[in-house]
Amino acid sequence: MTSIDNITLEVADLAAAERFYADAFGLGAELRLRASQEPTTGFRGFTLSLIVSQPADVRALFDSAIEAGATTLKPVAKSMWGHGGVVQAPDGTIWKVATPAKKDTGPATRRIDNIVLLLGATDVAASKRCYLDRGFTVAKSFGRMYVEFDGGEGPIKLALYRRRALAKDAGVSPDGSGSHRIAIGGAAEPFTDPDGFAWETTSTADLP
Template sequence: MALSLDIITLGVPQVEAARTFYASAFSSAATGDDHTAGLDLNGTGRLAVDQIEALATHAGTKPATSGFRGYVLSCIVDRPAEVKALLDTAAANGATVVKPAKKALFGEFAAVYQAPDGAVWKLAAATKKDTEPVPDPPQPTETAVFLGVAKPKASKAFYETLGMSVDRDYGDKFIDFTIADGVCRLGLLPRKGLAKDAGVDEHGDGFSALVLTHTAPSRDDVDTLLAAAASAGGRVTTPATQTDEGHYAGHFTDPDGYHWRITTHP
């Protein structure tokens, strides 16, 4: 039993508009219907969108949300020119530029935008120079979600109980977990520090409009992970049950209130 972040699902006001935006922003074909949509992020995990009221109902909460949602999504590419290209494409399709693409004084080359659905995205380059031909379209090498939490070390202990292994650990400043091919990275930062890094106001409340999904190999593994989350300080919001789509799935929240869906394949 080990938790992994297989799908990031965003709650959006209009699924078709969000599908069009993300398909354009990441040059990836989107699949789905009028109610949900999903796309592959170059083998670095999957992004999905769902109508926000439906997502909240399935997660066992209310859909009301305002201000900063407490998380920042991240897309890593190899070269600065790819950051610029992704930012330009997002802006051309309705995103708001929060931080323009530029090199930090002693750090990475990065940019931040807010998607039309309200999600905040940080784009960053793994290198600081365009030393090789830039692919068209840009090719993400890593997708991540960084959660703003009360105390990263306490949250780390929770996720370790669910089988995740720490990659980088800077105490209550920054912690992230190792990833495998085809899944997204999970990171933890203090909420105030995460908002400051992204260039947004830290205040906000209500539903995060985010559900993180782990696909388990069996019904027993779903039950085991839900029980482990509850015993480690999380809360089961919807017990595991057979869904209309043929999945066996349940939901929990971590100690900071972020929602997870544990499901089997149909």
Template sequence: MLSLDAIELGVPEVPTAREFYVSALLSPATEDDQTVRLDLYGTGQVGLRDVKELADDLEAGPDTSGFRGYVMSYIVRQPREVQVLVDAAVAQGATVLRPPKKGFFGGFSAVYRAPDGAVWKLAAPTKKDTAPAADPPTPTETGVLLGVADPTVSKVFYTALGMTVDRDYGTKFIDFVPAKGSCRFGLMTRAALAKDAGVAAAGTGFPAAVLTSRRASRDEVDAVLSVAATAGADGVSTAAEDGSGGYAGRFTDPDGFTWTISSP
């Protein structure tokens, strides 16, 4: 029932953020009156929107400080592609939080903070290169990891909304099977996620992100919102016309992350 189809990031200046992400992710972008959309090669979508406008929509203040409680995930095929993307991000003003390196148990990863404040983890499943880097390096999957109070409790909430667990390591890490063309979605404790990203866990204010699930019909939107309310979501809104011919409503999960449920 619920899938993570897009992640909308609030940014201080949309044109500046557009320039950064198009260059850092080597991704094509389209835009409408409010939002720049980065097409992540069939693995979901990231939207860039003015953070004050996004906060106003949620009736929240736009100020934020410290760790925002989530990490964006971008998976490529091999280590040299991680390096290519990190170099591209740094050239556009990103700050490296964890330099590219081999993992203790496997894989290769790096973490950076984008100029807008979002934290990104780039990773490859292998420690060794087997071919030249793709030009451009395209992701095999993208996603977001949320820092929550207790992943096992959050799992109950999200499975009630129809998500299927993929890997379950209890309080250490849980993620869900992504629908085709959507983003992977995972859960860690806030402290563990911050440590993995190389940042302090403390943080306050607006997280500058909204998670989006796109449904095929208005009835499906209403059904998701109804189940969310029953499962313990806060701030469940009644879906309504969104001003562009679409139909959408929102809820906030038990850890304070906001979802938009929409239909064209």
């Protein structure tokens, strides 16, 4: 497989995480949760982005996440490329809510158009080679800084970003150690990439 079927977040408090994600984002089968007590500190090396259609949708999802218990890392703001804000869920996962749109075109909704998993790579070129060797194809590439892969029919897009740049974009220190607390579903055979991100096989029975 060369696409992501689902993301599994490993959380310390499973019941609390289930409540948060139901209230904050209302994500479906693309997001899974499982209990874990693996040690982890600081930046876990990845972020998840929710791409929406207009600024009002950014604010709606951002506000619902804060009301559900998330912490603001970057408040919603306008930039050259659109609007966006960053929050950290109670389980520690960093979420960015963003849109390339400059203006609203209708009432606010909580509809999510795309999900992007950004993996912080120590060496973007080496990680890119790992994924190319496994059949992924590049959709966009900016040297040794950023690579976005063709997501195929999967519900989640994959991109690589230099680790320090990704942490800066999220508004956190790049320092961190221990478990990434994430598993990526969609590999034909399980593997671990150069930065320690684990891919798991998704069986037909697992798909919605």
